[in-house]
Amino acid sequence: MNSLIEIENRAGIARITCGWKKPELPLAFVRRYWRDVHSPAISRRAGLYEYRHYQFDGVDSTVFGPVDGIAFECPAHQQLMWTSDVRYENDAGLAAFGASPGPEVKAQLLADIDLLVDQSTTYKSVGDKAVTLVDTTGEPTPQGAPPRPAFAVFFRQKGDEPAFHAHLRALAARWAAAPGVRRVRLSLFEAPDMEAEKKAGYPIKTHPAELQYQAWIDLVLDDASHARGLLQPADAAFISVVHAYPVAAVYTSIYAGRPTLVGLRGFPAYEAIQAFNAVGQREPALLEWMYGPVAAGGPVVPKAS
Numbered sequence: 371m372n373s374l375i376e377i378e379n380r381a382g383i384a385r386i387t388c389g390w391k392k393p394e395l396p397l398a399f400v401r402r403y404w405r406d407v408h409s410p411a412i413s414r415r416a417g418l419y420e421y422r423h424y425q426f427d428g429v430d431s432t433v434f435g436p437v438d439g440i441a442f443e444c445p446a447h448q449q450l451m452w453t454s455d456v457r458y459e460n461d462a463g464l465a466a467f468g469a470s471p472g473p474e475v476k477a478q479l480l481a482d483i484d485l486l487v488d489q490s491t492t493y494k495s496v497g498d499k500a501v502t503l504v505d506t507t508g509e510p511t512p513q514g515a516p517p518r519p520a521f522a523v524f525f526r527q528k529g530d531e532p533a534f535h536a537h538l539r540a541l542a543a544r545w546a547a548a549p550g551v552r553r554v555r556l557s558l559f560e561a562p563d564m565e566a567e568k569k570a571g572y573p574i575k576t577h578p579a580e581l582q583y584q585a586w587i588d589l590v591l592d593d594a595s596h597a598r599g600l601l602q603p604a605d606a607a608f609i610s611v612v613h614a615y616p617v618a619a620v621y622t623s624i625y626a627g628r629p630t631l632v633g634l635r636g637f638p639a640y641e642a643i644q645a646f647n648a649v650g651q652r653e654p655a656l657l658e659w660m661y662g663p664v665a666a667g668g669p670v671v672p673k674a675s
Contacts, residue, residue: 381500383494386557389487389488404423405637413629415471418624424454427617429449431614434597435599459627487573487575490576494563500558505553513622516590520553520588525587526582533608534609537607545589551590634661
């Protein structure tokens with residue numbers, strides 16, 4: 371196992387929020403707002419271990435090829451537009467996040483949900499229900515448009531949950547060993563806990579049960595053609611729906627407990643700094659001067675005893 375996987379799998383808890391915008395809002399500006407306004411603000415909250423925000427294009431119903439018994443189509447008005455994968459090392463990290471910032475400031479952050487979001491569901495994955503099996507991309511903090519074909523593959527189960535979970539684990543292991551597969555991260559979802567979301571102050575805009583998913587695989591390929599054959603006829607005994615969303619962009623704002631340059635300064639600043647190799651604008655002393663102790667990162671919460 372390489373160090374990239376080991377670092378990523380130290381996150382013991384993931385809260386994975388999937389949603390779409392209000393229909394009257396322009397998608398390009400919603401994407402920019404989420405990337406350059408909302409995400410840098412969230413990155414300053416305590417307790418975070420990793421934070422990736424994925425933006426999607428429309429479902430590709432053909433990427434895997436047909437499999438009898440599995441539905442691949444998704445009506446346009448039901449398709450996700452983004453996923454925010456927010457991870458914590460342990461329960462102490464999750465508690466620190468919940469307490470940060472104070473109620474007045476947190477209310478301003480959460481107002482973004484009412485401002486932009488039509489429907490949104492937050493799923494929780496704990497322990498080995500959220501695990502990276504393979505990653506040979508060489509990029510622990512992807513930023514922007516993926517250099518290789520990348521898909522957020524969402525699943526709806528057929529039959530009981532234990533059998534579905536066991537099969538998805540086996541499927542993810544099979545994909546991880548397949549030729550041309552660069553990254554596989556499996557997240558098995560707990561049913562959304564709306565009471566917990568209410569207690570945390572989140573506006574409840576959860577999708578109806580029939581539109582919810584039960585698992586997600588973050589998949590990166592050398593070439594889209596390598597997706598053919600990843601799903602097999604036997605998978606239809608456990609899976610009813612597969613929706614493959616092409617990843618238009620992914621932004622990593624927190625990595626291993628520390629904010630990235632994108633998390634601190636936003637993606638446009640990151641792009642400009644990269645274009646000119648402006649090493650001074652990445653120096654820790656400058657970033658701490660600009661943003662304070664949050665730029666230094668380091669241990670965010672005590673280790674669980």
